[in-house]
Each structure stands twice: as structure tokens, then as C-alpha cells.
Amino acid sequence: METFRVISPGSFTTVQDRGRYSFIDRGVPPSGALDLFATSIANLLVGNPVDAAVLEITMMGPALEVLGEADVALAGADMAVTVNQIAAPMWQTLQVKKGDVIRIRQAKSGCRACLAVTGGIDVPVVMGSRATCVKAKIGGLEGRVLRKDDVLGRIPGKPLEKPRTLPADFISVYPPDIVLRAVAGPQEEAFRSGLQTFFGSIYEVTPEADRMGYRLQGPPVHHDGGFPQSIISEPTVPGNVQLPADGQPIILLVEQTTGGYTKIATVISTDLPKIAQALPGNRVRFQRVTLAEAHGFYRKQALLLRQIEAQLSTNR
Numbered sequence: 001m002e003t004f005r006v007i008s009p010g011s012f013t014t015v016q017d018r019g020r021y022s023f024i025d026r027g028v029p030p031s032g033a034l035d036l037f038a039t040s041i042a043n044l045l046v047g048n049p050v051d052a053a054v055l056e057i058t059m060m061g062p063a064l065e066v067l068g069e070a071d072v073a074l075a076g077a078d079m080a081v082t083v084n085q086i087a088a089p090m091w092q093t094l095q096v097k098k099g100d101v102i103r104i105r106q107a108k109s110g111c112r113a114c115l116a117v118t119g120g121i122d123v124p125v126v127m128g129s130r131a132t133c134v135k136a137k138i139g140g141l142e143g144r145v146l147r148k149d150d151v152l153g154r155i156p157g158k159p160l161e162k163p164r165t166l167p168a169d170f171i172s173v174y175p176p177d178i179v180l181r182a183v184a185g186p187q188e189e190a191f192r193s194g195l196q197t198f199f200g201s202i203y204e205v206t207p208e209a210d211r212m213g214y215r216l217q218g219p220p221v222h223h224d225g226g227f228p229q230s231i232i233s234e235p236t237v238p239g240n241v242q243l244p245a246d247g248q249p250i251i252l253l254v255e256q257t258t259g260g261y262t263k264i265a266t267v268i269s270t271d272l273p274k275i276a277q278a279l280p281g282n283r284v285r286f287q288r289v290t291l292a293e294a295h296g297f298y299r300k301q302a303l304l305l306r307q308i309e310a311q312l313s314t315n316r
Contacts, residue, residue, distance in 0.1 A: 052120030061104025077110025119157030220247025
């Protein structure tokens with residue numbers, strides 16, 4: 001079902017879902033949406049399962065001509081959205097029809113938003129996922145960002161009888177000062193004298209920030225004597241914080257599979273959207289938590305999503 005024609009693509013717009021996680025041992029990164037909470041909410045607002053494919057929008061959004069009746073919802077970074085030049089709300093279902101034009105402007109706070117549509121964006125499934133990895137040129141729409149005049153389809157689905165609105169208490173905000181909860185390790189023994197510096201300092205997000213990872217700048221943390229500057233390359237996971245020779249942290253995200261830098265800590269999964277929404281110049285502080293606490297935060301967020309889904313589903 002044809003659903004959008006791209007009038008203008010925005011700065012970096014791709015098709016994403018929750019990613020592909022069964023092929024890391026073959027060098028295939030997970031990819032997928034960087035802000036899984038916002039992606040889940042956008043999907044729930046249009047009546048989709050949380051793993052339906054969406055458009056992930058970075059900084060500046062696209063302009064899209066609607067090719068058929070559907071529900072859409074925009075969640076994530078604060079981006080002004082209009083339908084036929086009339087302002088429309090985020091975090092709410094928008095009912096659109098053939099000929100409508102959706103325009104999504106530059107982010108005012110945060111970095112990334114996601115646009116969900118009834119049924120989900122329909123592109124070929126590659127290794128179990130529709131997610132785009134631009135560096136590997138796989139998934140999404142021909143493994144690339146959107147271009148002018150691209151036509152996107154959607155999986156068949158019935159629009160809702162009435163719009164859904166996310167209660168204001170659940171809407172995410174993206175302040176310039178960010179606290180990231182992190183578990184020490186897996187190579188924290190190489191930084192016994194530097195852990196206090198790492199967890200007690202404020203770092204700044206540099207312009208070297210993309211879907212592969214975020215480089216930070218601040219008080220350097222160096223290896224203890226007797227530990228090498230690098231290790232034999234090993235698998236990495238989103239959230240790993242690498243420390244190269246200059247002592248400046250790199251937070252890995254979803255488009256890397258291995259690395260040879262030692263890792264002082266790992267940002268917990270529920271906090272990854274915070275760094276994915278960060279802009280250059282934003283300030284980051286790491287807060288140490290235990291693995292048990294991290295599991296608790298994960299369960300708490302999973303419960304929250306179930307409660308939101310139940311609440312929204314009463315609006316059919």
C-alpha cells in the first residue's frame with residue numbers, strides 16, 4: 001500500500017525498527033531506532049506493535065505527500081509538524097488522507113524523532129529486520145537514507161476510529177544536562193585510579209556523534225600502569241564506553257560490532273535514548289549503578305510501556 005511520496009527527505013531520514021540482533025557474530029550491527037521508547041510510543045499511538053518499522057528523523061525532518069488514508073504519529077525530539085501548513089501536535093495520532101502534505105521542521109530540543117504510520121513502513125525484511133544500516137547498505141529502502149521522490153509503502157492496517165493522545169506525564173523531555181546510569185566494566189580493572197574521575201566528572205558531547213557512537217570531551221581517564229592501551233578486538237554492545245589512548249570516552253551505539261579499546265563502563269539500555277537525543281555541546285555525567293539496579297530499571301520501563309499500551313488501547 002503506497003503511503004508517502006518524499007517531497008524533501010530531511011537531513012538524515014531512514015527506515016528503522018527495533019533492529020537485528022542475531023547476526024553480530026557475523027559482523028552485522030544491530031542498527032534499529034536509537035530512541036526505542038519514542039519509537040514504541042509512536043507505534044502504539046497508531047495501533048501498531050512496538051516493533052513495526054518507522055521513519056527515524058535526525059535534526060531536520062522531511063516533507064511527505066500522503067498517498068492514502070492512514071494514521072500517523074510523531075514522537076521524540078521536539079520538531080514542529082504541520083499537515084497542509086496547519087500546526088499539528090506531536091505524541092498524538094494524526095489522521096491523514098490522500099493529498100495531505102506533512103512537513104516536519106528542525107528539532108528545537110533533542111536530536112531524533114520517529115514517525116509511525118498505520119501498519120508500519122513496508123520495506124523488505126533483511127536478516128529478520130527492516131532496519132537501515134547505511135554504512136553496510138542493507139535494510140530499509142535500498143540500504144540508504146530517503147531521497148526526493150522516493151515512494152514508501154505501508155503494511156495493510158486499519159486506521160483507528162478515533163485519535164490517541166499520550167498523557168502529558170509520559171512525554172519525554174531532552175534537557176542539555178544529561179545523567180547516564182552506567183554499570184562499571186567490562187574492563188574496569190584497568191581504570192582503578194580513574195573510575196572516580198569518570199563517574200565524578202562532566203563531559204561535553206562533541207560534533208563527532210552519529211549512529212555508530214558519541215565522542216565526549218572532558219577530564220581524561222587513563223589506564224592504570226601495567227595495562228595496555230588496547231585489547232584484542234572483541235564484541236561490543238550498544239552502551240559500551242570505550243577509552244582510547246587520549247582518555248576521552250566514546251559511547252558506542254547501534255552500528256558497531258567489535259572494538260579494541262578497553263571499556264570502562266556500559267550505559268544501561270533504558271538510558272541509551274538520552275544520549276541518542278543529545279546534541280553537540282550538551283553536558284553528560286555518568287552515574288554508577290549495579291547490574292541488579294540496571295535490571296530493575298529495565299523491568300520498570302517495560303512495565304511502564306505495558307501500562308501506556310493498555311491505557312492507549314482503550315482509545316480505539
